[in-house]
Amino acid sequence: MDFSKAPNSRKLQLCRTYFYAGFALLPFVWAINVCWCFEEAFRKPPFPEQSQIKRFVIYSAVGTLLWLVAIIAWIITFQTNRTSWGATADYMSFMIPLGSA
Amino acid sequence: MEKRVQAAAIWLLMLLHGAAVAQGERTRDKMYQSIVGAGCFRRLNGTHQTGCSSTHAGSVGVLHLIKVEADLEFLLASPPSPPYAPMIPPHLFTRQNLLRLIEAGPKNISVVLLINKPDSMKQFSHELNCPNQYSSLNNSETCDASNPATSWNPWGTGLLHEDFPFPIYYIADTEEITKLEKCFEKFNNFEYETHALRSLCAVEVKSFMSAAVSSEVCIRRTRFINNLSGSKYCDPLEGRNVYATVYPRNIKTDDSEVNDIITRERFILVSCRLDTASMFDGVGLGAMDSLVGLAILTQVANLLRQLLPPQSSLPDTKRNVLFVTFNGESYDYIGSQRFVYDVERFAFPKASARRAPITFDNIEFMLDIGTLDDIANIKLHALSGTPLAQKLLQQLNSYAQSPRYGFNLNIQSEMSYHIPPTSAQSFLRRDPRFPALILNAKPANKYYHSIYDDVENVAFTYANTSQDFTMLLDVSNTKGFRADSLQMKVRNVSSIVAMALFETLTGKEYTGSKVANPVLSDEFFYCFLLSADCPLFKAASYPGSPKGLPMPPMRYVSVLGGPQESSGWTYRVLGYLLSQQQPKIPKDNCTVLPLHYFAGFNGAGECRLTTQNYSSALSPAFLIDDYDWRSGNYSTWTESTWSLFSARIFLRPSSVHQITTLSVGIVVLILSFCLVYIISSRSEVLFEDLPASNAALPPPTAC
Secondary structure, eight states, rough: GGGGOOOHHHHHHHHHHHHHHTTTOHHHHHHHHHHHHHIIIIOOOOOOTHHHHHHHHHHHHHHHHHHHHHHHHHHHHHHHHHHHTTTHHHHSSSSSSSSSS | HHHHHHHHHHHHHHHHHHHHHHOOOOOGTTTTOOOOOEEEEEEEOSSOEEEOOOOOTTTEEEEEEEOOOHHHHHHHHHHSSSOEEEEEEGEEEEEEEEHHHHOOOTTTTTOOOEOGGGOOOOOOOSOOSSSSGGGGGGGGTTOOOTTTOOOOOTTTHHHGGGSSSOEEEOOOOHHHHHHHHHHIIIIISSSSSGGGGOOOOEEEEHHHHOOOOOOHHHHHHHHHOOTTOOOOOEBBBEEEEEEESSSSOOOOOOOOHHHHOOOEEEEEEEEEEEOOOSSSSTTOOIIIIIIIIHHHHHHHHHHHHHSSGGGGGGSTTTTTEEEEEEEEETTTTHHHHHHHHHHHHTTTSOGGGOOOOGGGGGGGEEEEEESSHHHHHHHHESSSHHHHHHHHHHHHHHHHHHHTTTTTOOOOESSSSSOOOOOOOHHHHHOTTTTEEEEEEOOOOOOOSTTTTTTTTOOOOOOOOSSSSOOOOOOOOOOTOOTSSHHHHHHHHHHHHHEEEEHHHHHHHOOOOOOOOHHHHHHHHHHHTTTTSSEEEEEHOTTTTTOOOOSOOOOOOOBTTTTTTHHHHHHHHHHHHTEEEEEOGGGGGGGSSSSEEEETTTSOOOOEEOOEEEEEEOOOOGGGGTTTTEEEEEOEEEEEBOOOOOOEEEEOOOHHHHHHHHHHHHHHHHHHHHHHHHHHHHHHHHHSSSOOGGGGSOOOOOO
């Protein structure tokens, strides 16, 4: 669907749904929400639902950022410690490299 | 009609021509020339990885021939165009040199080629000074690696147990070596300073190994439930022990276990090692290190089968001789550890053999045939000087020194913890009081566990007598073999052992003149050292069954699904020699074991009552749940999986050349983008008459 053509109430409803859906450990939904509603929240001329959309977009952006930081921290920790964790790290992995520790 | 024939002829010609010319080779592979050889691969134990692996894409190095030790200095002191691939002859393939190459790092040394030029070679053994040290008796007296006088392999370098950061490739064929040397001379062997500026002859070796770290890690990863790709990282070393008895055992009829275990059978266990080891895949015959022992065991089996009276006329009618050849002994006694493990659990023989289990109480004593490098220096080893050991020693010597037979050997004894690395160690580790006696000679094999422990190392020449090898001969009949020939040495030792066992079993001195047949040794060594397409293997097979390959059977223990050639042939040979002919049973009724139909010496076919069977040689470490891999109780050796072994040479362009090619490519790419942009922005000029692309479609009509 073309988001910009939807009525404003529909935009708000979608933005809200995406924001709440993100709580189901789905940071990508928040990221999509930010990209999708950014135009409506900050670039479009003011309309009644805009302030609420703006709020959801900002919250989604913060959530995405937190997730990003957490995931990067985990990846760095895991990749640097994988070999020393031994069996535990293997059980966490789906793909294990061939020919190295 | 004539036209048709002509057309057919032309078609045929084209087809033939096409078949001759057509090549499936890819253009990008045409710059390479392949090199035939054998690769070193990765083996792992409970704590370490050993052996070699290439990088995933294949390791590439510039060829450099090492003729003298000083040539190595060029490679080790900041060479001009690294990485290099030294071609090393065996006499320079020493521990010291290899460790220096490892130290130089994979940036300088990426491949090592071992070339088969053994002219200056004096020794070549890469086994440890104390083979199987950590699965032997835990006693400082058993083997001291630092003292050549008491170590069991004084020439060993231990390289077999090192982990190399580069692949090692062995090139046996002289033509292939010439190919490499020519390429080196033509492109590399001049003006070393300009190496970085010109194309050099390089070798690419692919031998990437999947497993890493240790058996614990690779087995865990292989068994791993999340292993989505289904990759197998390593396989346990696994083979089959072969055993047979002199007298057939009763087939179990009822299933009552109590009766099974308490049999009053008494066995003399005669054993030896079946396998050997080397650094390179598929090469290594183990002629002196274990084949001589196997030959003696085979001869003893044949002699006893023919000399002994029926079991019912022995003084003790429950006595029998159990011959076992243990597999995987080179890797921490896999076969014998499993045998001990099975016997303890009443699981030997396995249930499908339908024979009563054998327990340690049933084993009267064990006579283990170790390595017999020099038959003039054989010793009988035991932990302590028991009356049993003294008696057997006295019996052995009475035949060895008897003027009647003229063997002129003197078997010494050593009753101490200085026990050779043979299968008996597994039994003694379980119980030091186990009556194990070991025949072993002073170590004299400078090629122990190596690719050079071959026909020449045992000085074997095939006499090809085409005579009946199953018959026993009179002691004076040497069939023309020289007294110092391998065949006669084996004949003498095996006759002595068989006579001593004969005396033990019958309680009477052996007074006959019949001894082992050197022709059997001749045929045996021919089969195992030169060609499996041989009279002995043919006689021991079913008539008309496929011939053996015209090459010696592989004697490395290998993994499940491996060739298992050596145990297969040993099974047949022991089966044939230890069976009793049943002339009354016709071929059609001779189908169900223990009856088996053999081709026999003359190929006519004969039905025989056999006793041979297999038992598993897989280390108990892989059977026990949650086995502690670091405990050292059982062998933990595994072999990494790999997808291919290959080596090929090509002209590697200089780095300047490579950088130029890459830069030109990038420039062309950028230019092409610019060009496309210019053309596209000026498309109206070029394609004046055409309407714009988005105007080509008419707008949809409203309904």
